[in-house]
Amino acid sequence: MSATQTPNQAPPQRRWIDEVEHPAAQARARRVPAGQAIATVFLALTVAWLLNSESVLRKGEGMDPGVTRTLVLAAAQPINSFAQNVGLAAPRSALDAALGHQSYVASNTALETGDDSILNTPVAAPSASSTARNKPAHHQQSVLYPQDVGGVTKIHPPTVSHPLKVLVTGDSLSTYPGDQLANLGNDKLKVVVKPFNGTGLTTPGSFNWQVAAQNLVRDIHPDAVMLIMGANDGWDMTHDGATLDWATPSWQREYARRIAVVMQTFLSGGVDRVYYGGPPTSPAANYQRIFASINAAGAQAAAAIPGARWVDLYNGTSDHGRYSRSEVYHGQRLDARQGDGLHWSYDGSVLPASLLLQALEREYGPLAKR
Amino acid sequence: MLFPTIEFAAFFVVVLAVNWLLLPHRRAWKWFILAASYFFYGYADPWLMILLATVTVVNQVGAVQVARATTSRARRAWLIAAVSIDLALLGWFKYFNFFAHQIDDALGKVHLGAPVPLLMIVLPIGISFYTFQGIAYVVDTFRGDFAPVGFLDFAVFQSFFPHLVAGPIVRPREFIPQLDARHDPRAVPMTPALFLIAGGLFKKIVLADYIGTQLVDPVWGTPDLHSGPEVLAAFVGYSVQIYCDFSAYTDIAIGLALLLGFRFPQNFDRPYAASSLQMFWRRWHMSLSRWLRDYVYVPLGGNRRGGVRTYVNLFLTMLLGGLWHGASWTFVVWGGLHGFGLAVERWVNQVRQRGAPLRHETVTAAAVPVGLDPTQEAFRERTQRAGVVERSVSGGLPKAVAVAGTFAFVTFAWVFFRSPTFSVAIELLSRLADFGPAPLVTLPVVVAMAVGLSTQFVPARLWQEIEVRVARLPWWAQALLFAVVLVLIDAILPEQGVAPFLYFRF
Numbered sequence: 001m002s003a004t005q006t007p008n009q010a011p012p013q014r015r016w017i018d019e020v021e022h023p024a025a026q027a028r029a030r031r032v033p034a035g036q037a038i039a040t041v042f043l044a045l046t047v048a049w050l051l052n053s054e055s056v057l058r059k060g061e062g063m064d065p066g067v068t069r070t071l072v073l074a075a076a077q078p079i080n081s082f083a084q085n086v087g088l089a090a091p092r093s094a095l096d097a098a099l100g101h102q103s104y105v106a107s108n109t110a111l112e113t114g115d116d117s118i119l120n121t122p123v124a125a126p127s128a129s130s131t132a133r134n135k136p137a138h139h140q141q142s143v144l145y146p147q148d149v150g151g152v153t154k155i156h157p158p159t160v161s162h163p164l165k166v167l168v169t170g171d172s173l174s175t176y177p178g179d180q181l182a183n184l185g186n187d188k189l190k191v192v193v194k195p196f197n198g199t200g201l202t203t204p205g206s207f208n209w210q211v212a213a214q215n216l217v218r219d220i221h222p223d224a225v226m227l228i229m230g231a232n233d234g235w236d237m238t239h240d241g242a243t244l245d246w247a248t249p250s251w252q253r254e255y256a257r258r259i260a261v262v263m264q265t266f267l268s269g270g271v272d273r274v275y276y277g278g279p280p281t282s283p284a285a286n287y288q289r290i291f292a293s294i295n296a297a298g299a300q301a302a303a304a305i306p307g308a309r310w311v312d313l314y315n316g317t318s319d320h321g322r323y324s325r326s327e328v329y330h331g332q333r334l335d336a337r338q339g340d341g342l343h344w345s346y347d348g349s350v351l352p353a354s355l356l357l358q359a360l361e362r363e364y365g366p367l368a369k370r
Numbered sequence: 371m372l373f374p375t376i377e378f379a380a381f382f383v384v385v386l387a388v389n390w391l392l393l394p395h396r397r398a399w400k401w402f403i404l405a406a407s408y409f410f411y412g413y414a415d416p417w418l419m420i421l422l423a424t425v426t427v428v429n430q431v432g433a434v435q436v437a438r439a440t441t442s443r444a445r446r447a448w449l450i451a452a453v454s455i456d457l458a459l460l461g462w463f464k465y466f467n468f469f470a471h472q473i474d475d476a477l478g479k480v481h482l483g484a485p486v487p488l489l490m491i492v493l494p495i496g497i498s499f500y501t502f503q504g505i506a507y508v509v510d511t512f513r514g515d516f517a518p519v520g521f522l523d524f525a526v527f528q529s530f531f532p533h534l535v536a537g538p539i540v541r542p543r544e545f546i547p548q549l550d551a552r553h554d555p556r557a558v559p560m561t562p563a564l565f566l567i568a569g570g571l572f573k574k575i576v577l578a579d580y581i582g583t584q585l586v587d588p589v590w591g592t593p594d595l596h597s598g599p600e601v602l603a604a605f606v607g608y609s610v611q612i613y614c615d616f617s618a619y620t621d622i623a624i625g626l627a628l629l630l631g632f633r634f635p636q637n638f639d640r641p642y643a644a645s646s647l648q649m650f651w652r653r654w655h656m657s658l659s660r661w662l663r664d665y666v667y668v669p670l671g672g673n674r675r676g677g678v679r680t681y682v683n684l685f686l687t688m689l690l691g692g693l694w695h696g697a698s699w700t701f702v703v704w705g706g707l708h709g710f711g712l713a714v715e716r717w718v719n720q721v722r723q724r725g726a727p728l729r730h731e732t733v734t735a736a737a738v739p740v741g742l743d744p745t746q747e748a749f750r751e752r753t754q755r756a757g758v759v760e761r762s763v764s765g766g767l768p769k770a771v772a773v774a775g776t777f778a779f780v781t782f783a784w785v786f787f788r789s790p791t792f793s794v795a796i797e798l799l800s801r802l803a804d805f806g807p808a809p810l811v812t813l814p815v816v817v818a819m820a821v822g823l824s825t826q827f828v829p830a831r832l833w834q835e836i837e838v839r840v841a842r843l844p845w846w847a848q849a850l851l852f853a854v855v856l857v858l859i860d861a862i863l864p865e866q867g868v869a870p871f872l873y874f875r876f
Contacts, residue, residue: 031556031557031558031559031560032557032558032560032845033555033556033557033558034390034555034556034558034631035390035555036558036560036845037386037558037560037563037629038383038386038387038390039845039849040560040564040845040846040848040849040852041382041383041386041629041849042383043846043849043850043853044564044848044849044850044852044853044856045379045383045853045856046853047849047850047853048852048853048856048857048860051853051854051857052856052857052860055860056376059376060376068377072376072377091857092857092861095857095858095861096861099861099862101861175587175591176591178591179588179591179592182591182592182595183592183593183594183595191592193588193591325467333471333474335467335471345790346591346790346791346794347790347791
């Protein structure tokens with residue numbers, strides 16, 4: 001500190017970011033009154049909202065239920081209607097088309113509006129060519145095999161020249177297990193990982209998984225799909241105008257119906273098998289309950305859809321359903337979760353990946369690296 | 371609350387307006403900005419506010435008691451107490467499970483298997499940043515560089531929302547004097563602020579997230595499934611990604627603060643254009659570099675205790691800097707590599723000095739391992755001197771070679787930084803010799819990487835010219851321009867949405 005400087009004074013020679021990075025700013029560029037700065041920011045955000053009204057609406061619909069979501073939607077819906085009517089949304093639509101963006105929303109899809117008859121009787125997969133199925137020799141409780149009453153697509157054993165193409169998709173939970181599945185697999189297994197972070201089945205208005213399933217099948221042409229999701233679905237759902245409280249029996253049945261619709265969509269597109277893995281155990285009691293309900297819904301959906309399977313990642317990657325931060329894999333203790341306590345860590349994802357691999361191997365034969 | 375969200379946009383518009391209304395009424399303004407900052411921080415999890423308040427109280431009490439203590443022993447005791455609590459909190463939240471694992475492994479090796487339980491500890495976002503600011507406050511008070519201020523002022527300094535979550539790490543005497551300085555409501559540097567915010571969003575969403583999702587994440591996720599060229603491209607890609615991601619956050623933070631009438635220190639200055647490691651650390655995460663220099667390197671003895679000790683101090687400082695980033699051996703290795711590199715670079719320069727003594731600037735620079743001397747930050751001074759210093763610390767190599775060599779070393783070190791485990795890093799490095807196709811290295815990915823790297827070499831004058839031209843536009847035209855940029859960025863947003871800023875996890 002210099003002799004003339006007293007404590008708590010800023011260094012006399014200091015220059016700041018707007019002067020350091022922009023030495024011309026002070027001398028040449030105009031500084032503006034605060035009111036003008038506020039007006040500029042406000043106008044910019046308002047215009048951006050008008051030009052982006054549908055995107056804002058989708059983001060609002062994707063928010064967690066609560067006051068913020070209600071407020072955003074209360075503003076976003078009329079603004080979007082206005083912008084659509086006067087053509088302000090057209091530039092953004094043209095931009096999306098030019099960039100080749102796909103839409104992941106749609107209205108009146110079965111995911112949103114269908115009834116639960118899909119859960120009542122097993123439905124034949126439209127592409128089924130045979131009733132044959134490779135029932136596992138050593139059936140384990142961790143993978144639910146329904147009776148596949150309606151028949152399922154015949155499986156062709158993968159080879160090195162024609163490897164099994166598995167799409168691992170879902171919410172952010174699917175990323176590392178997908179990577180580890182690829183790491184565990186041999187040359188007969190080709191894994192494509194395509195997560196959609198922050199999505200779920202309770203908010204189809206912002207991201208419709210039925211539409212996503214159609215797009216994914218069309219673009220990737222997988223032989224099998226691993227759908228791992230549910231982490232963002234701890235919310236009430238609306239169906240037929242009724243609000244279903246989370247983790248209640250009616251909520252669980254509606255959730256199972258939605259999983260079944262997505263499974264069916266994949267299978268209708270020509271996928272041989274769809275494996276659903278729900279979220280793992282949670283350190284929070286309410287989420288523990290929700291995730292148990294989601295997994296039960298997954299089992300219920302898989303039981304109703306021929307060709308669909310439920311892989312029990314909930315019990316399979318925990319201490320029999322009790323939350324544990326660490327797990328043992330091949331004698332090695334792993335810190336199985338990320339800092340948020342929920343997502344599997346990169347190391348820990350070897351646990352769900354090994355279960356997914358086992359599920360695949362039961363039907364497709366050996367796929368693990370030796 | 372995250373910056374690129376609807377919630378934050380609404381929050382900021384309200385805060386911006388009320389901020390300028392209340393700024394003439396200092397006390398009311400301080401309470402308002404404190405409440406707004408706590409709301410910002412506790413929006414996702416109100417529990418976080420308690421932690422922030424705890425760190426604030428601990429350091430305020432510590433600083434006041436240090437200032438009041440009449441004996442040096444008492445002053446030291448209060449200092450140690452406050453810093454210990456800070457480090458204990460940081461250790462608990464950030465390092466408990468890491469050390470539990472190490473103890474577990476060690477016990478297992480001597481057949482004393484008694485697993486130390488791993489606890490469900492959620493890392494509070496931003497804790498590394500505001501804990502360091504609190505330590506700086508107490509230590510500056512202890513050194514007599516800064517006198518404790520009132521609780522409200524310190525609480526505002528700690529929690530001011532633009533820098534709260536991921537820096538820059540602001541020093542008390544950089545920010546607290548601004549609280550009572552006159553803020554001219556007729557002179558808001560709006561255009562520079564909007565440039566920083568728009569540029570930050572572009573770097574984050576268009577460059578960093580794209581490179582991350584298309585190249586870096588797939589390669590690191592499945593390390594043994596990629597060819598050498600693809601792995602090499604991912605290494606360079608990660609260098610670009612982490613720069614674009616982290617500098618984006620601080621650019622946005624600095625821009626938001628400017629709109630509110632406050633200034634933060636610069637945090638990045640084209641680091642990949644550095645021609646030596648020493649210069650790299652004067653340009654990368656500068657606020658952390660300064661912190662490490664002043665609160666770790668100097669207390670360790672700096673360069674005052676002889677040559678060998680200086681090398682050791684350099685190495686230890688960077689090792690701790692690595693550990694600060696996360697509880698993993700990969701971060702330690704990353705810090706160790708930089709510490710080793712800095713020490714070697716210093717040794718080479720000293721050997722050269724014996725033959726041809728260097729000028730004063732070089733000696734000064736060599737004595738300061740990381741970061742900038744606050745009194746030397748003036749842009750012109752630095753750029754004028756930079757040529758001399760960079761030539762001297764880069765071993766007399768042609769500048770292009772020195773820049774490329776520095777970039778290669780930094781990129782190599784990032785491999786460990788990015789890798790979740792040591793074995794992944796080794797696996798990736800071993801893949802380099804495996805030639806094969808590189809389907810992930812698409813033209814858009816290459817373009818994104820080139821654009822990200824080019825930001826290091828575009829003359830500052832070009833940006834200034836563009837900015838001045840925009841500043842001459844009427845305010846409404848600037849607003850429309852900013853709106854169009856926001857729409858374009860949102861349109862380019864990847865399907866996966868905006869990824870969390872990489873430095874949130876630190």
